[in-house]
Amino acid sequence: MKSWSLVAPAIMATSTAALVQMEVRYSKKLVNIGDLDMQQATVAAINEAPGNARSVIIEDEREATTNTCQPSVEAGSDTTVSVNINGAWGQTPGLELDQMRSSLVLTMIQTLNEISNRNTLELFSDCTGFGSFERAVFDENAPCAPETSNLDVPTCESACGSLEAGVGCTKVVNGRSVPASLRVNAFIDGALQPDSLEVTFASTSNGSDDGCGIVGEIAGILAGFIPGPGALFSAGVSIACGA
Secondary structure, eight states: OOOEEEEOOOOOOOSOSOOEEEEEEEOSOEEEEETOOHHIIIIIHHHHSTTTTTEEEEEEEEEEOOOSEEEGGGOSOOEEEEEEEEEEOOOOTTSOTTHHHHHHHHHHHHHHHHHHHTSEEEEEEEEEOOTTTOOOOOOTTOSBBOTTSOOSSOBSHHHHOTTOTTOEEEEEEEEEEEESEEEEEEEETTEEEEEEEEEEEEESSOOBSOGGGGHHHHHHHGGGOOSSOTTTEEEEEEEEEEO
16 A cells, blocks of 8 residues: 655644645656756646646657767757646636636646756756767866866766766756656645646656655745635645655
């Protein structure tokens, strides 16, 4: 049976009983999505989906790069990321038409951002100087350079390997890992609402099972997060991670 590590939020005291409380459950498995534009793949995809006033079912595949040391002659993506989104929402009494959908989406992307910000890896690209016959191209603004460059920048050895001490790279971005599955639920007075949003990720690149170690930290960061109007939504998100 799957167990869960649950961290309840520090909810602000209020005289209003029927506030909407958001809950997030996510899997311990992390998926390497590289430099995928997560905002575009999730929030924008939902906003652009036909019929999104009531629900969405999105099955998408996007290209991304996960290589930590990409040669300039091999520019382009090296990974396919599958993004599946399934959500449904309606007119919740006391809320305006789109407020429940907006709060589900905002809670989803806020949680994904906080988790992925703690699971990053630098991806260097436009790299040259491999082998003994290729000269590295770099300058003082390069994110990493050959160890013989005498520039005040890091060497590319940690990204490209100890056998590639002559490599220089001119570009770097942060690659990210996200939970394989994340679901947002809504509660009112402790009662589970029919409105929910789930996003799943899969990648052809290797992932890990380290997602649950930061669940307490994420809950603390989101303790003051309010996904909608403060008179209608509780502060804080209840977070649970599959263990």
